[in-house]
Amino acid sequence: MSNLKYALFTGCTAKQSTPELLxxxxxxxxKLGIEITILEEASCCGASHLQDFDEFLAHVLNAxxxxxxxxxxxxxxxxxxxxxxNSAMTKHALDTDPELKARVNEKLAEVGLEYKGTSEIKHFxxxxxxxxxxEKIKDQVKVPLSQFNIAPFYGCHNIRPSELHHNVNGGENxxxxxxxxxLIEALEGHPVDYDHKNKCCGFHVELQANHTSEVxxxxxxxDAIDNNADLMVTPCPLCHLKMDTYQDDIGHVIGxxxxxxxxxxxxxxxxxxxxxxxxxxxxxxxQKATQIYSEAQN
Amino acid sequence: MSDTVTxxxxxxxxxxxxxxxxxxxxxxxxxxxxxxxxxxxNRIKWEHDGSFSYRRSCRHGICGACGIKVNGKATLxxxxxxxxxxxxxxxxxxxxxQSTKRAVxxxxxxxxxxxxxxxxxxxxxVADIDPHPEHETKQSIEEFNKFLDADLCIQCGxxxxxxxxxxxxxxxxxxxxxxxxxxxxxxTRDEAGEERLELTAQMGQGVWDCVKCFECAEACPxxxxxxxxxxxxxxxxxxxxxxxSNVATRHAEGFVRSIKRHGFLDEAxxxxxxxxxxxxxxxxxxxxxMLKAGKIHWQDSLPFVDNVPKSKNLSEIQKxxxxxxxxxx
Numbered sequence: 001m002s003n004l005k006y007a008l009f010t011g012c013t014a015k016q017s018t019p020e021l022l023x024x025x026x027x028x029x030x031k032l033g034i035e036i037t038i039l040e041e042a043s044c045c046g047a048s049h050l051q052d053f054d055e056f057l058a059h060v061l062n063a064x065x066x067x068x069x070x071x072x073x074x075x076x077x078x079x080x081x082x083x084x085x086n087s088a089m090t091k092h093a094l095d096t097d098p099e100l101k102a103r104v105n106e107k108l109a110e111v112g113l114e115y116k117g118t119s120e121i122k123h124f125x126x127x128x129x130x131x132x133x134x135e136k137i138k139d140q141v142k143v144p145l146s147q148f149n150i151a152p153f154y155g156c157h158n159i160r161p162s163e164l165h166h167n168v169n170g171g172e173n174x175x176x177x178x179x180x181x182x183l184i185e186a187l188e189g190h191p192v193d194y195d196h197k198n199k200c201c202g203f204h205v206e207l208q209a210n211h212t213s214e215v216x217x218x219x220x221x222x223d224a225i226d227n228n229a230d231l232m233v234t235p236c237p238l239c240h241l242k243m244d245t246y247q248d249d250i251g252h253v254i255g256x257x258x259x260x261x262x263x264x265x266x267x268x269x270x271x272x273x274x275x276x277x278x279x280x281x282x283x284x285x286x287q288k289a290t291q292i293y294s295e296a297q298n
Numbered sequence: 299m300s301d302t303v304t305x306x307x308x309x310x311x312x313x314x315x316x317x318x319x320x321x322x323x324x325x326x327x328x329x330x331x332x333x334x335x336x337x338x339x340n341r342i343k344w345e346h347d348g349s350f351s352y353r354r355s356c357r358h359g360i361c362g363a364c365g366i367k368v369n370g371k372a373t374l375x376x377x378x379x380x381x382x383x384x385x386x387x388x389x390x391x392x393x394x395x396q397s398t399k400r401a402v403x404x405x406x407x408x409x410x411x412x413x414x415x416x417x418x419x420x421x422x423x424v425a426d427i428d429p430h431p432e433h434e435t436k437q438s439i440e441e442f443n444k445f446l447d448a449d450l451c452i453q454c455g456x457x458x459x460x461x462x463x464x465x466x467x468x469x470x471x472x473x474x475x476x477x478x479x480x481x482x483x484x485x486t487r488d489e490a491g492e493e494r495l496e497l498t499a500q501m502g503q504g505v506w507d508c509v510k511c512f513e514c515a516e517a518c519p520x521x522x523x524x525x526x527x528x529x530x531x532x533x534x535x536x537x538x539x540x541x542x543s544n545v546a547t548r549h550a551e552g553f554v555r556s557i558k559r560h561g562f563l564d565e566a567x568x569x570x571x572x573x574x575x576x577x578x579x580x581x582x583x584x585x586x587x588m589l590k591a592g593k594i595h596w597q598d599s600l601p602f603v604d605n606v607p608k609s610k611n612l613s614e615i616q617k618x619x620x621x622x623x624x625x626x627x
Contacts, residue, residue, distance in 0.1 A: 016562070016607070041609055041610040041611045041614075042561070043557055043561040043562065043615045044553065044556065044557050046553055047563065049553050051529055052529060052550040053553065054554070054623055055530075056622060057554070057622045057623050057624065060618050061619075064614065064615070108618070110617060111614040156510070156512055157510075160511065160515060160516045161515040161516055162516060175371040175516075195370070199511070200462050200510075202509055205506075207572055207573065208544075208546035209463075209506070210580075215466045245593070248583070249583075249584070284592050285591060286587045
């Protein structure tokens with residue numbers, strides 16, 4: 001058991017199109033004795049798109065989310081790279097610009113809140129690795145993932161810009177990230193080494209620049225497949241949505257079949273810790289992934 | 299020489315005039331703690347092969363000539379300590395030009411696309427001024443601060459050739475051109491701001507094709523953070539009423555619509571709102587797959603059914619939007 005306590009900012013996708021992300025996260029936390037309080041008051045982080053429309057409003061809404069973690073006196077954890085980035089960008093902006101902080105707090109005061117800057121913001125991946133510890137995770141493995149070649153896909157918003165994330169991601173270097181590889185090894189899986197592990201999946205221009213989006217996702221998937229990946233794992237549900245949901249379109253654009261199950265990081269951990277099939281929720285994937293559960297048990 | 303490290307430089311070699319394909323040559327050398335990547339390039343040329351070619355000039359991080367990639371990392375050779383990279387990547391370093399497909403000779407690339415795009419955004423003050431002024435056009439500290447750090451760009455191309463969109467979409471201006479566009483658009487002496495905003499608002503070439511990967515922010519040797527300026531350009535489009543309603547602008551603005559109603563993003567609504575009902579035909583195939591997997595529900599797209607989870611204390615969020623929103627589409 002651990003005495004770790006976190007305020008969980010679920011983000012929008014975990015509450016809608018990727019329910020398996022939320023259920024597997026909670027299952028992992030329970031198995032490891034990590035206490036989670038869901039920030040039910042939180043709103044959308046703006047996903048970098050609200051920021052394009054109205055940067056100040058995005059800061060106000062993200063600051064409000066952080067206020068609720070501060071009220072609990074807890075570190076806020078995220079399970080989406082983009083939530084992590086946008087929350088951390090607001091925190092950084094307010095913590096380094098007193099004038100902006102005052103302007104934001106003036107708005108927050110209208111609803112009885114104040115941003116103080118007392119809560120850290122950290123992705124669940126790094127909470128597991130840095131706070132809980134890889135060695136302790138190793139001890140908890142019930143279902144070793146030794147039969148799988150697993151391609152880690154880091155997702156941009158956890159690793160870049162490095163200056164922003166440095167204090168909460170174990171100093172991960174965006175040109176040579178290692179945390180997911182280490183986590184895969186701790187669960188006795190075989191990490192796949194491939195060039196595109198730290199590249200962009202193209203999710204954010206899915207609507208307006210579809211071709212770019214499909215090519216970027218395709219490049220990464222083909223690279224993983226050519227390096228013998230059985231499955232891909234990512235800490236970001238937006239990377240997951242792009243690479244799981246659009247495999248047909250991606251294959252069509254790059255002229256090659258891409259068929260690869262794409263797991264959320266907590267699903268992979270949940271699988272190795274022996275969580276239930278329902279908690280892991282592989283049935284919610286577009287690319288068939290349910291076989292991974294039965295394969296892992298053998 | 300006791301604190302040196304043995305390093306192998308796996309170096310991209312290519313001469314467009316004589317070679318059909320590029321190849322990689324290995325150069326092994328003892329590298330000391332104070333040596334820069336530029337020193338190692340010099341040593342390849344001086345100690346191993348005089349035909350090895352690369353651009354260099356100032357040696358002070360000002361001229362922007364010596365940009366290369368080391369193990370994929372955008373690197374200004376004269377600023378980068380070599381052993382720092384050894385610590386990061388190990389004793390074999392992969393030395394490549396910024397863009398292998400643009401290679402002319404070894405590290406030298408044809409930067410034509412970079413310069414064309416840079417020039418296209420009019421990277422200079424456009425103003426109708428008296429050719430024989432009596433006094434200079436002064437800038438106050440406040441006015442100067444508006445540039446942020448965009449003025450520090452040395453046009454090295456590190457961000458441009460780190461940008462994955464530049465590689466895929468040849469119309470895309472790229473981060474360095476956007477930094478220049480921002481720099482001169484916010485200059486109070488300049489009169490071409492609106493023109494630049496319109497230019498950088500165009501689909502395909504403009505800021506809406508940015509994938510938000512932050513490669514540019516990581517690549518810049520002057521720590522300019524180009525994507526910060528890209529976000530500013532996005533915001534300026536709305537502030538200056540240059541933004542036209544299209545799939546990308548509605549997508550950005552649609553977040554307010556969703557957050558106002560639910561606190562969370564309504565994933566189905568944002569697609570319908572951005573694309574319009576007619577544009578939804580593109581997404582039908584995907585929607586059916588997502589339905590089958592239980593990622594979305596058939597009721598989600600019906601205007602009279604509200605399936606979206608709500609944030610607790612939603613009225614706070616609505617109030618904050620009401621008093622904080624600064625832009626409109």
